Amino acid sequence: MNLYEELCKDYRFREGLHTCINCGTCTAICPAAEFYRYDPRRIVDIVQRKNEDEIEALLKSDTIWYCGECMSCSTRCPRTNTPGLVIMALRAMSIRHGFFTASEKGRQVYPLTKLLTGNILNYGYCVYPETFKWEDHQESGPVFKWHLEHLKDDFERIGANYQGTGPGVLRRIPQEDRDELKAIFDETGATDQINLVERCSKAKAEEMGMTLEEYGKYTFEYNSGNDFDK
Amino acid sequence: MIYQGKQKIWADYQKEIPDDHWYYVRSCIRQNFFPGSEKMFTKITRDDLGLDMHENAHHTTCGGIAYHCDTIPQETVMTIVARQFALMTEAGYENYCCSCITSFGNYIETLESWHEFPELEARIREHLWKSCKREFNKPKYIAHTSDVIYKHRNEIAEKAKFRLVDKNTGEPLRGVEHIGCHYNKMFPSKGVGGAEYPYVLCGMIESWGGQVIDYPERRHCCGYGFRQYHIKANRGYSFANTHKKFESMEPYHPDFILTNCPGCPYFLDRWQYVTAETEGKTYGRNGCGIPVFTYEELASLVLGYDPWDIGLQMHQVAVEPFLDRIGIEYDPGAKYLGVNKKDLGRPSLPEHMVCF
Numbered sequence: 001m002n003l004y005e006e007l008c009k010d011y012r013f014r015e016g017l018h019t020c021i022n023c024g025t026c027t028a029i030c031p032a033a034e035f036y037r038y039d040p041r042r043i044v045d046i047v048q049r050k051n052e053d054e055i056e057a058l059l060k061s062d063t064i065w066y067c068g069e070c071m072s073c074s075t076r077c078p079r080t081n082t083p084g085l086v087i088m089a090l091r092a093m094s095i096r097h098g099f100f101t102a103s104e105k106g107r108q109v110y111p112l113t114k115l116l117t118g119n120i121l122n123y124g125y126c127v128y129p130e131t132f133k134w135e136d137h138q139e140s141g142p143v144f145k146w147h148l149e150h151l152k153d154d155f156e157r158i159g160a161n162y163q164g165t166g167p168g169v170l171r172r173i174p175q176e177d178r179d180e181l182k183a184i185f186d187e188t189g190a191t192d193q194i195n196l197v198e199r200c201s202k203a204k205a206e207e208m209g210m211t212l213e214e215y216g217k218y219t220f221e222y223n224s225g226n227d228f229d230k
Numbered sequence: 231m232i233y234q235g236k237q238k239i240w241a242d243y244q245k246e247i248p249d250d251h252w253y254y255v256r257s258c259i260r261q262n263f264f265p266g267s268e269k270m271f272t273k274i275t276r277d278d279l280g281l282d283m284h285e286n287a288h289h290t291t292c293g294g295i296a297y298h299c300d301t302i303p304q305e306t307v308m309t310i311v312a313r314q315f316a317l318m319t320e321a322g323y324e325n326y327c328c329s330c331i332t333s334f335g336n337y338i339e340t341l342e343s344w345h346e347f348p349e350l351e352a353r354i355r356e357h358l359w360k361s362c363k364r365e366f367n368k369p370k371y372i373a374h375t376s377d378v379i380y381k382h383r384n385e386i387a388e389k390a391k392f393r394l395v396d397k398n399t400g401e402p403l404r405g406v407e408h409i410g411c412h413y414n415k416m417f418p419s420k421g422v423g424g425a426e427y428p429y430v431l432c433g434m435i436e437s438w439g440g441q442v443i444d445y446p447e448r449r450h451c452c453g454y455g456f457r458q459y460h461i462k463a464n465r466g467y468s469f470a471n472t473h474k475k476f477e478s479m480e481p482y483h484p485d486f487i488l489t490n491c492p493g494c495p496y497f498l499d500r501w502q503y504v505t506a507e508t509e510g511k512t513y514g515r516n517g518c519g520i521p522v523f524t525y526e527e528l529a530s531l532v533l534g535y536d537p538w539d540i541g542l543q544m545h546q547v548a549v550e551p552f553l554d555r556i557g558i559e560y561d562p563g564a565k566y567l568g569v570n571k572k573d574l575g576r577p578s579l580p581e582h583m584v585c586f
């Protein structure tokens with residue numbers, strides 16, 4: 001199966017691309033296109049040309065990682081395409097083939113995977129106070145710094161059930177439910193994806209002369225600035 | 231109901247939101263950053279509106295953020311969604327109410343994809359059975375929590391102790407709203423007012439005495455962008471998009487911002503702080519920012535709840551000038567106290583943005 005055929009198996013691709021007339025409306029409305037050197041119209045056009053080399057180059061590039069998955073492009077396309085969905089399918093394929101480590105933005109899949117799947121499996125939440133570190137989030141301001149320093153007291157004051165039993169805000173999600181999430185991950189390919197991302201990232205880290213931990217921190221913080229028009 | 235003329239056109243943008251009996255699921259982001267809003271949603275719907283809003287302790291994240299950060303496959307997120315539906319089915323409910331726009335988009339995308347590709351639904355049912363030994367019925371209706379508040383906005387107005395009106399001038403306070411992309415851009419027919427005429431928040435502002443003001447970048451994304459925020463190296467994307475919205479709304483001098491999405495109030499609040507501290511620029515009056523509220527916070531304020539009981543102390547932008555204009559009373563000294571007046575210290579003050 002070639003890359004284009006593989007892409008066609010992804011439901012998001014089938015939903016996201018009918019025929020593109022290259023009008024550029026999606027690019028006009030796209031928040032990522034305003035910020036990055038990025039053009040969803042071009043991505044859709046490359047894909048519909050079905051040129052395998054061009055598709056492979058796309059999967060190894062920074063370009064597919066600039067999208068914010070806001071789906072603003074879905075609202076105005078005269079052909080009811082959603083470039084954001086096409087990009088989701090391309091990203092999934094870039095990960096499956098291990099192409100994501102070839103680009104600066106693609107390499108960020110490693111710290112993202114570690115953070116988000118870690119939060120889901122360990123706590124049952126995508127975002128969790130224990131892993132939201134102020135040092136990594138100084139934009140959250142002095143109020144949040146204060147909140148993180150008084151987590152239990154502040155949550156109690158506001159009426160949350162932080163780490164408590166039963167229902168309520170930020171309750172401890174019981175182990176049996178987290179076990180079910182793990183079983184879902186094993187059954188549906190998430191565990192395989194986590195392992196694949198780690199394997200590819202480890203190889204890339206070695207190539208870059210770093211431990212996996214150093215690589216995680218580096219990819220989380222490093223910005224070459226190459227993705228902007230100078 | 232049979233609609234005619236303009237009413238018929240507008241009817242296309244309406245949703246028939248069920249009256250009662252909801253199975254409620256929480257939002258990861260809101261529980262972390264706006265725990266008071268999550269608490270107040272169940273309190274208002276149950277105590278003030280008398281609704282059946284059922285919560286089960288066994289529900290989890292919907293996985294939506296991990297999915298939109300491309301860290302889990304589509305079938306994984308759909309099976310997590312299916313498990314949530316199974317919990318709803320087991321509890322005997324059909325109306326599903328989620329407290330998050332990312333989740334809302336995720337649930338609707340899942341149901342629409344299953345509708346389009348029935349073999350996908352069959353596969354997810356098999357995954358759920360193999361992994362959790364659970365089965366489910368699909369919800370009859372999926373609402374976002376703001377839909378429920380919108381539906382009951384006039385009842386809230388009838389019970390309100392305050393209106394969104396300047397107590398000195400008698401003029402309505404001017405609000406801008408921010409809808410949150412996944413509420414109405416993915417499947418416009420699922421959101422009140424669709425993608426072009428979002429009305430879910432405007433309806434609340436109008437009903438509670440305020441005035442909605444329009445501005446050019448009203449529909450622009452808040453800049454969350456999932457990986458564009460969670461990865462430190464990419465955060466300029468998030469900041470730049472929020473900044474664009476503020477520059478666009480500035481000439482219209484809004485008194486407050488009302489938001490729909492879990493992330494949006496956080497970004498619109500915090501990136502104002504960053505703008506102030508990096509550029510020395512503030513967008514509100516007298517060196518303050520423009521206060522940003524969730525719909526539960528605004529509903530709670532008009533209903534007369536104490537601002538610190540609903541968690542407004544967790545905002546970076548000061549809310550006090552807004553409370554003063556309406557005439558809502560509060561104890562400034564109690565803002566950062568814990569339970570039983572426990573001293574928790576205070577946050578430090580920003581250099582450029584006026585806070586209290």
Ligand code: SF4
Pocket residue numbers: 026029030031032033040066067068069070071072073074083084085087
């Ligand atoms: S989903 Fe991606 S391509 Fe579409 S408008 Fe948003 S950022 Fe642009």
Ligand code: SF4
Pocket residue numbers: 019020021022023024025026027040041044076077078079080081082083
């Ligand atoms: S708006 Fe639609 S038709 Fe126009 S360039 Fe974008 S995807 Fe193609």
